[in-house]
Amino acid sequence: MVNVLLILLAIGAGLIWSLRDQSEYADILDHGGLSATARVYPTKSTKRISDVVAALANDDTVDDLQVQFGVNKTTSYIYEKGSVQKLPLDSGQFFSAADYNSTIPVAVVGRTAAENLYVGSNQKYLQVNGQYLSVIGVTGSDASPRLNNHIFINASAQGTTYNPELKHVEVLADTDDWTTVNSTLKRILGAHSYKHLANAKTQVNSTRDKHLGAFFTYLILLAIGLVIVAAINVWLTPAIKVAGGDRPLRNHYIFSMAGSYLPGAIIAIAIGTGIAWWRLYITNHVRLVGSAIVMLAIFIVANQLLMFWQLRRKERSREIT
Template sequence: MKRFFVIDLLWVVMIVLAGWTWSWHDQNEYADRLAHFGLSEDGQVFKTDSAETLQAVAEKLTQSDVQNVQVQFQDGKRIYVWGNTSNLPLQDGQWFTQADLTSALPVAVVGQNQTATLVQGNNQQYLKQAGRFIPVIGTVGTHGNNALNDVTFFNASATDEAAPRLNAVTIIADGSGLAKAKTKLQAIFSATSDRNYSYQLTAGNSWWADNGPTILRCAGIGVLAVIIAGLTIWLMVPSSLLGMDRQLHAQLRRGLWTQTVTHTLFATVIGVTIDWWWLYLTNRVRLVIFAAGLWLGYLLIVRAGVSLRYRKGGTFDDIS
């Protein structure tokens, strides 16, 4: 019916706005992850008093058969890596291969702001460090002033005596195999303690600073859903129909209710489909749950509002 066209259009627009809200949230989460060099908040930070070399520790990690874990030994803007589980955005070249991460020959992956300092050789760029020329195999980076653009990654397996020792770096492990490997890692690092890696602790952001804007946007979309519900109630129960025969009312309302459910469900699917293919979303399940919640809440408001309006109009039957 033509009266539902406006509702359908508004509903699709609202679901697209919901998708934009979660896309914005996901992009901020991704930017945070890049600022933490690909590490998630599921990571673990290990503290140790061991003065062992990073090369020796990398060899122990390889021999221990730890899988699906990346370990970063962070020393300011220099990060020594073991474990090939990175998903950082490459601007050029490649990330470390498994062979690189067990090799005694040093190679590097640099942030895009470091490229101006590289030395160009025959079809190869080099990073000059402590009198050595280290081959650069790739460049990572992202837009803005993200910390990722300013760091340099090295394969920990090729560190020499001049590199910092284990107790002089920040040890962070992450990956899908972390829970299974945690006991092994504690032993390898001779860890005296460990804690969860937290963006709030490392970046100084509060929970509200990270999530508050998304919550406020979702609340605004919820208000819009209530407004659309009010418009639906007004369209479903025009004043000319109030006071009509009780049986005719029930039949008419059942038909309108069925149309309302099917129209908005179809509009929800269209909106989610647009979001799914058009917007950047790393967690689509969140969007689907939010959209389903909006739809169910809308139906409850419409059901209650229509019944109340009919009651005030002089007749009342449940919409069923």
């Protein structure tokens, strides 16, 4: 019974992390593919978007980078280099490396924005500044109405019909390697500092931590559940009679009992974690495995303490009688 309960708790832990991962992913979609660690670079530079794209494309020290030039809350010019967060597509494709070095502007639009496109000769077009841009892809998600309304246009090193100075747009960047990229971005953008994504004017407020209180409540309930299962395990474990002075025997018994239930507990939590890995939406599997290790540690500590408390209580009871 104890092992079955541990399997269920491990699956429950996976469900908690799944909900958290879904919340984080929805937040990324709300910000057009930018993660929570993305930065905003205020600049008054007169450089143009094409100058920045060309400089980044020719800089071998910069990789796995996404830069968005926010015009407003619904329109962004975007440049990507290397491996970055991909947006879900309903149809078509996202920008390729060739699009970032082309004189032809193209667009990827959200599914709601796609309803207002001009269609001609089996091709959809987006009207921007009096020009019709070919739409090469439609992105969208049920979890992000903002993404469904957003418009992305390729930021090109060759320049397009819209090529404003940096001081007229909001520059947002995202990468996994800020140690290398930060100084390069500040130099190219002419920025002296950066702000966090929460301060972006062309982005919505983060919803990532909207349910943070409930998330921690679930984790606390999970820990309480582990303690309860440990108490059941101790209750089902036959206790030896230990005289008040037999502390070595008592301690040896407590540690030896750990060897009897520990293999089953490890297998049960591993099975539950495996089911969560296989069946649930999990993006951070390292975090899932880490939580399984913490669960096992809580269960072991709770078992040992409760077993010690049970034996000490019985010792005192015999001393009184």
